[in-house]
Amino acid sequence: MDKKRSEKEPEKRRNEKEGIFNFTKEMISALIMAFVAIVYIIQAFKIPTGSMEDSLLVGDFLLGLKFIYGAPVLPFSYKKFPGIVSPKQGDVVIFKYPGADKKDYIKRCVAGPGQTIEFNKDIIIVDNDTLIIPLKGKYKSSGVLYNRYTGEEAYRITRFKPLRIPAKRDTLYPGRMDVREFLFLKHLIKQENPREKVTSKFQLYIDGEFANSQPFPTRMTHGRLVSLNQINFEKIDNWTELDLLFDDAKAIDTSKNTEVRMFLFLNGTPIDKYIVKYDNYFMVGDNRDNSMDSRYWGYVNRNFVKAKAFILYFSLDKDTPYFLLPLKIRWNRIGKLIRNWDGLEKN
Numbered sequence: 001m002d003k004k005r006s007e008k009e010p011e012k013r014r015n016e017k018e019g020i021f022n023f024t025k026e027m028i029s030a031l032i033m034a035f036v037a038i039v040y041i042i043q044a045f046k047i048p049t050g051s052m053e054d055s056l057l058v059g060d061f062l063l064g065l066k067f068i069y070g071a072p073v074l075p076f077s078y079k080k081f082p083g084i085v086s087p088k089q090g091d092v093v094i095f096k097y098p099g100a101d102k103k104d105y106i107k108r109c110v111a112g113p114g115q116t117i118e119f120n121k122d123i124i125i126v127d128n129d130t131l132i133i134p135l136k137g138k139y140k141s142s143g144v145l146y147n148r149y150t151g152e153e154a155y156r157i158t159r160f161k162p163l164r165i166p167a168k169r170d171t172l173y174p175g176r177m178d179v180r181e182f183l184f185l186k187h188l189i190k191q192e193n194p195r196e197k198v199t200s201k202f203q204l205y206i207d208g209e210f211a212n213s214q215p216f217p218t219r220m221t222h223g224r225l226v227s228l229n230q231i232n233f234e235k236i237d238n239w240t241e242l243d244l245l246f247d248d249a250k251a252i253d254t255s256k257n258t259e260v261r262m263f264l265f266l267n268g269t270p271i272d273k274y275i276v277k278y279d280n281y282f283m284v285g286d287n288r289d290n291s292m293d294s295r296y297w298g299y300v301n302r303n304f305v306k307a308k309a310f311i312l313y314f315s316l317d318k319d320t321p322y323f324l325l326p327l328k329i330r331w332n333r334i335g336k337l338i339r340n341w342d343g344l345e346k347n
Contacts, residue, residue: 041067043307045094045106051285051292052106054136055092055339059330061314062338064094064307078194078303086302087281088112089126090342092309095283095300098187099237106309107283107293107300108134110343113167117282119295121158124284124343131343137286156180156240157295163282165299170276174264179246182262183239184298185274191301192277193266201263204228204249207256218248228260238296278302309338 047060056062066072070083087093091109096102111117111126118124122139124131133139160180166172172185182200190198204211215225228249236242250258264271280299285291294300315330322328 041065041071043094045104045309047106050290051287052092052108053287054138055134055286056106057315057330057333059316059318060312060333062312063310065310066307068308069305086279087305087308090340092338092340093281093283093300093305094307094309096304096306098191098300098304099297100235104306107285107291108341109281110284111165111282113165113279113281116162116164118162119158119160122288126343129344133288134286134341137288140289156243165282166276166280168276168279172274172276174262174271174274177262179243179262180239183236183242186264187298188276188280188301189264189266189271189274191304194303197267199265200233201265202228202233203261203263205259205261206253214252216249216252218245239298240296281305311338312336
């Protein structure tokens with residue numbers, strides 16, 4: 001009896017060890033597979049704002065496909081494997097914000113490399129084709145945005161001259177650009193050189209004389225008198241704010257010739273010309289009057305594109321309290337595919 005018991009106890013311990021080992025091996029395998037999927041295949045994203053309404057709603061949870069546009073070679077790296085396709089007009093794209101904010105954004109691609117885009121209130125024209133707003137997109141104010149300082153119509157955003165989207169191998173010259181294109185180029189260079197330091201400098205000249213110490217009123221500082229060298233330009237992501245600032249500088253003395261000269265630096269070295277490394281895209285929210293997008297901060301570089309939005313896997317109504325959870329869940333949105341819309345179709 002004792003002999004049989006002593007033989008069974010080692011066997012039992014051996015079976016327990018094998019069970020623990022097999023369980024641990026399966027758990028590690030599952031974690032590795034999940035890690036590979038997150039890094040190379042899918043990206044989960046939650047819609048935080050109404051910029052894509054009513055195509056995507058606040059509280060929508062979606063999955064994006066990374067490998068479509070090219071998954072990263074290593075986690076947290078910018079170098080990517082070749083993608084199946086490049087972003088195209090009408091795709092809903094997840095990307096890293098090109099300004100100071102480190103969050104991921106989601107918008108619709110309305111123009112790609114080499115195309116020319118123009119805005120006139122609620123009309124978008126790409127290569128002479130007028131784009132139709134997506135079926136569930138909207139304009140709340142007939143395409144008119146308002147200046148946050150004066151309350152006047154913000155024509156800088158709703159009406160600006162044609163803009164060509166830079167393509168790979170284009171040569172760009174910062175000194176020949178207007179304010180909008182200059183800030184867009186700065187963001188482009190930063191996206192293509194994310195580990196490097198990209199800075200800007202602005203110099204004020206009045207009748208040809210350097211005048212950076214000249215104080216001038218600006219809406220950026222709520223009417224306080226400041227000088228050009230007191231402003232931290234590195235924190236300005238929105239070209240309309242920069243443009244307003246330059247308007248104030250040029251209004252110091254209208255009887256004199258006022259000029260603002262702009263300079264870009266890469267790791268402290270002046271950039272006289274820049275050869276573009278990757279293609280670029282123009283992203284706009286479907287909720288056109290309530291979207292901070294490429295109209296404000298510029299192009300999304302191929303280097304910052306992360307995933308193609310694919311499917312909604314969950315959705316919560318932001319206005320319904322959690323204690324009414326069954327009613328808070330938008331059951332009818334779960335499983336919906338995210339539709340492309342190139343703007344050339346008819347509603």
